[in-house]
Amino acid sequence: MSMQDSREAAMIGRRTDGTTVRRPLSPHLQVYDMMQMSSLSSILNRITGVAWSAGILLLVWWLVALALGEPAYQTAMGAMSHPLGLLVLAGMTVAAWYHTLAGIRHLNWDIGRGYEIPAMYRSGWAVFIGTAVCSALTWAIALFY
Amino acid sequence: MAQNPAINTLRSPLGRVRGLGSARGGTHHWFMQRVTSVALLPLTIWFAVAAATTLRGASYEDAAMWVQQPWNAVLLLALVGATFHHVAAGLQVVIEDYSKTEAGKLVGILLVKAICWLATIASALAVLRVAI
Numbered sequence: 001m002s003m004q005d006s007r008e009a010a011m012i013g014r015r016t017d018g019t020t021v022r023r024p025l026s027p028h029l030q031v032y033d034m035m036q037m038s039s040l041s042s043i044l045n046r047i048t049g050v051a052w053s054a055g056i057l058l059l060v061w062w063l064v065a066l067a068l069g070e071p072a073y074q075t076a077m078g079a080m081s082h083p084l085g086l087l088v089l090a091g092m093t094v095a096a097w098y099h100t101l102a103g104i105r106h107l108n109w110d111i112g113r114g115y116e117i118p119a120m121y122r123s124g125w126a127v128f129i130g131t132a133v134c135s136a137l138t139w140a141i142a143l144f145y
Numbered sequence: 146m147a148q149n150p151a152i153n154t155l156r157s158p159l160g161r162v163r164g165l166g167s168a169r170g171g172t173h174h175w176f177m178q179r180v181t182s183v184a185l186l187p188l189t190i191w192f193a194v195a196a197a198t199t200l201r202g203a204s205y206e207d208a209a210m211w212v213q214q215p216w217n218a219v220l221l222l223a224l225v226g227a228t229f230h231h232v233a234a235g236l237q238v239v240i241e242d243y244s245k246t247e248a249g250k251l252v253g254i255l256l257v258k259a260i261c262w263l264a265t266i267a268s269a270l271a272v273l274r275v276a277i
Contacts, residue, residue, distance in 0.1 A: 050239060053232045059192075060264045060271075063221070066212060067271035070205040081202065093193075100189060103182050110179060142197035 037124040045102040048095040055092035090139065097134040101127040174234060181231040188224040209275050218276035225268040233261040 013023045032039055058080065065076035079085045105123045108114045114123055199211055211217055236257045244250035 046239060049235050053236055056228055056232065057264065059225075059228075060268050063212075063225075063268045063271040063275075066205070066208055067274040073205045073208065077202070096189065096193070100186065104186070107179065107182065138193060138197050141194075142201050145198060 037121050041102060041105075041124045041127060044098060045106070048099040048102070051095040052092065052099055055088065055095065058088070058092070090135075093138050094131060094135045097138070098127065098131040101130045101134070174237075178231060178234040181227045181234070184223070184227045185231060188220060188227060191220060192224055212272060212275045215276075218272055221272045222269055225265055225272070229261040229265040233258050 011023050013021050015021050034040065034043065062076050062080070065072040080089060105114070105127055108123070114120065195211070195217075200208060203211065212221065237254050240250055240253040240257065244253055
């Protein structure tokens with residue numbers, strides 16, 4: 001089958017003398033220290049992206065409830081202002097800010113900037129600290145403004 | 146000395162002659178993920194500010210009135226569209242990375258796309274119903 005074949009074809013390379021060689025697989029995830037800045041910030045970007053994908057369904061619920069009428073809207077707002085709902089929204093705020101700031105970091109990489117190791121650590125810490133500050137600020141505004 | 150032909154693409158020679166990369170497609174998927182991420186920066190911050198100020202604890206009438214503002218309705222539609230395009234693109238990559246079988250990958254991606262399409266249509270219909 002072509003799907004399998006193209007995958008297999010990608011595994012075959014050529015030596016400089018033209019003979020074919022099976023390409024090596026990259027080392028398994030477990031050989032790396034997953035708590036270093038490079039991998040941790042990358043993994044967190046994926047986790048927060050998936051979490052936010054689930055959390056954004058709350059926005060769909062809110063919009064649909066608003067269109068359905070007041071009782072549905074009150075149910076949605078009641079769920080979201082319940083302590084558990086607030087906890088979910090708080091978690092979503094952190095995930096959203098992390099993914100947003102890490103996204104800016106990625107866009108910077110996409111235009112070819114910030115790849116040096118010291119720059120990578122600086123931007124990584126900026127994302128971590130920025131997430132904490134922006135999340136706190138969002139909830140300070142929501143609760144006290 | 147003969148110069149080797151320069152290779153300035155990440156696609157394999159085999160993939161290029163077949164017109165297919167390892168992902169069986171070009172860079173469109175990747176590029177649109179970046180485009181939607183740029184669009185989502187202002188849209189998300191706009192909605193986050195609205196959610197934390199106008200919309201938190203808003204009464205039914207106030208919330209409906211907010212959605213009825215022309216700019217808010219337009220930006221909500223843009224937010225929902227860009228969000229679910231980005232969600233579908235992102236979750237597809239996650240599924241491609243972790244699924245062990247082609248069947249699982251196919252089912253997973255189609256399921257994500259179905260949910261994203263339905264969520265987009267439902268949200269857009271809701272916004273229009275409130276706004277119009």
